[in-house]
Amino acid sequence: TAGITQAPTSQILAAGRSMTLRCTQDMRHNAMYWYRQDLGLGLRLIHYSNTAGTTGKGEVPDGYSVSRANTDDFPLTLASAVPSQTSVYFCASSDSGQLTDTQYFGPGTRLTVL
Amino acid sequence: GQNIDQPTEMTATEGAIVQINCTYQTSGFNGLFWYQQHAGEAPTFLSYNVLDGLEEKGRFSSFLSRSKGYSYLLLKELQMKDSASYLCAVMDSNYQLIWGAGTKLIIKP
Numbered sequence: 001t002a003g004i005t006q007a008p009t010s011q012i013l014a015a016g017r018s019m020t021l022r023c024t025q026d027m028r029h030n031a032m033y034w035y036r037q038d039l040g041l042g043l044r045l046i047h048y049s050n051t052a053g054t055t056g057k058g059e060v061p062d063g064y065s066v067s068r069a070n071t072d073d074f075p076l077t078l079a080s081a082v083p084s085q086t087s088v089y090f091c092a093s094s095d096s097g098q099l100t101d102t103q104y105f106g107p108g109t110r111l112t113v114l
Numbered sequence: 115g116q117n118i119d120q121p122t123e124m125t126a127t128e129g130a131i132v133q134i135n136c137t138y139q140t141s142g143f144n145g146l147f148w149y150q151q152h153a154g155e156a157p158t159f160l161s162y163n164v165l166d167g168l169e170e171k172g173r174f175s176s177f178l179s180r181s182k183g184y185s186y187l188l189l190k191e192l193q194m195k196d197s198a199s200y201l202c203a204v205m206d207s208n209y210q211l212i213w214g215a216g217t218k219l220i221i222k223p
């Protein structure tokens with residue numbers, strides 16, 4: 001199985017443009033997450049979804065939106081990109097049969113906003 | 115506020131033992147995770163501790179003291195492939211993971 005896939009692998013984006021980062025998992029996990037990882041900082045949660053049809057805000061949600069139309073897909077949209085959104089973005093999922101279940105990560109998307 | 119502290123960087127020799135410490139202050143506690151992250155790759159799960167004590171998994175062990183807000187990851191018989199960042203994360207009372215910035219481990223021959 002592929003696990004979690006993310007697309008694109010990397011992207012350079014002009015400030016003010018919109019973009020959707022894609023995330024797909026084939027493990028039938030209930031919960032999915034979007035993190036950003038910046039040098040010198042820990043992973044920071046942007047948005048999460050505990051099950052299809054529901055989403056929640058994490059630590060740094062401003063400037064980002066998500067949707068969870070089905071179990072497998074959890075796209076992250078930047079409506080109007082700003083340079084401070086330059087980061088590596090990781091999507092993750094967990095089974096959430098129990099809330100403390102291990103999170104499994106996708107390979108990441110490296111985004112540069114100029 | 116919530117805080118996870120770990121050393122920024124450590125260096126060790128191939129074949130040796132290294133201990134990576136993590137201290138935390140969080141709103142509630144529902145377990146502590148250690149992840150390994152090679153440069154340019156995704157984090158991968160190493161261990162989970164929710165009770166005090168030592169959990170051993172091959173060359174890797176993880177220890178937890180909830181009363182001290184302290185954990186460590188012990189790596190034995192170091193190999194060059196262990197060069198990576200090691201991330202400590204605590205699950206808080208809302209079942210959200212709070213992540214440390216990671217410890218970059220450099221292994222020298």
